[in-house]
Amino acid sequence: MPINVLFAAAEADWPTYREPLTRAFAEAGLDCALARDLPPDQVDYIVYAPSSAVQDFSPFTRLRAVLSLWAGVERIVGNDTLRVPLARMVDHGLTQGMTEWVVGHVLRHHLGMDSHITGQDGTWRKSVPPLARDRSVAMLGLGALGQAAARALAGLGFDVTGWSRTAKSLDGLKTDHGAEGLARVLRRAEIVVLLLPDTPQTRNILDADTLSLLPRGAIVINPGRGTLIDDDALLAALDRGQIGHATLDVFRTEPLPAEHPYWSHPRVTVTPHIAAETRPDSAARVIAENIRRGEAGEPLLHLVDRTRGY
Incomplete structure (x- = not known):
């Protein structure tokens, strides 16, 4: 049968x-x-x-x-x-796709590629980025996707610290956990990647308070869930320069409405939920x-x- x-x-x-x-x-x-x-x-x-x-x-x-x-x-x-x-x-296919998207956008921001792509106006702008070993990256979420992306970034030499709600010990990766651990990780993260699930405990994990912990000009990359970020708080942090740029692949409403301020904000990159298919x-x-x-x-x-x- x-x-x-x-x-x-x-x-x-x-x-x-x-x-x-x-x-x-x-x-x-x-x-x-x-x-x-x-x-x-x-x-x-x-x-x-x-x-x-x-x-x-x-x-x-x-x-x-x-x-x-x-x-x-x-x-x-x-x-x-x-x-x-x-x-x-x-x-494997989903994990590999997410890893490639995360690594690509971390490298894009690490190397300052946007200024060269959009700044073709005849001005010779020379700035040398630090090496990956001198760039601190926080990976919020250490499930299968977060671990894979964190290991790939660490393999390139980035100073990666992974965070999860409960303690995890992972070979070759620095980790922290809990509310106090989140504050420690964010205070030194020049680039923060969100790969957490959508739960009552993770919703708005980046809000006005936690965004203020990040070093001024930090980069936010979210291919996880749209609910992980307080949108109004992020826009305010972008406007005052606390956050240097946000690259966002997921949103509370999808497709992202045409009138949403993310579309027109000069410090936001929108990608159409393509990080991991x-x-x-x-x-x-x-x-x-x-x-x-x-x-x-x-x-x-x-x-x-x-x-x-x-």
Whole structure:
């Protein structure tokens, strides 16, 4: 009897994922019937994205797990009708994409590339940046994405300190934690990168008070969650020069409304939520492995802790 897998994501995603999922199931030796429409009481697993019309999980009486295509689960983790295990997406393609985006923008600000790109007016502007070893970078968030980006920056020689809400000991990385640790990390961070999840404890983690701790002219880079930053506080800090520039990939409302002041602010770079996209081929293999594990009675990969929200 086949394993029934419901693909519950945006309709436009179906042609993109159908073949990679089918191929990954076959490679894993799984007899899966993948479909966009199945009777709820016959569904064993749901491959899910919050863009799906499926919001009530109570009719899925045979459901064994929900396997998210997204790294962020804040739009589903609080759903009271979801009573089965929920796994978030962690895959090599997504991690590599985030690492490349973070490293690219850290280097851009470290080297002062914007002044050369936009300043082609015949003026010879010569300024020599410090070496990476003399540039302090704070990585707020030490999950899979934060660790990968922090290690890549440390590998280039940057003085990287990672911060998390609870203590973590990571080979080759300096770390700190808790409220006092956050203050210590921010006070010396010339560049701060946010890769935290969206939880009640992390929302507005950069507000007027914490932004004021940063050295004057510090750079803020946010590819994590739009809710991590108090927008009004950031704009005020940019206006008075406390923050030198903000490069933002995520926002409370997406697409970012055309009238939002971020678009026109001279010290803000907006990128359209492109830092880390799920790659269908690699994501499909993660989904297939979790279904294999579920069928074998093994623990699922990347299982969400509902009490922590991620």
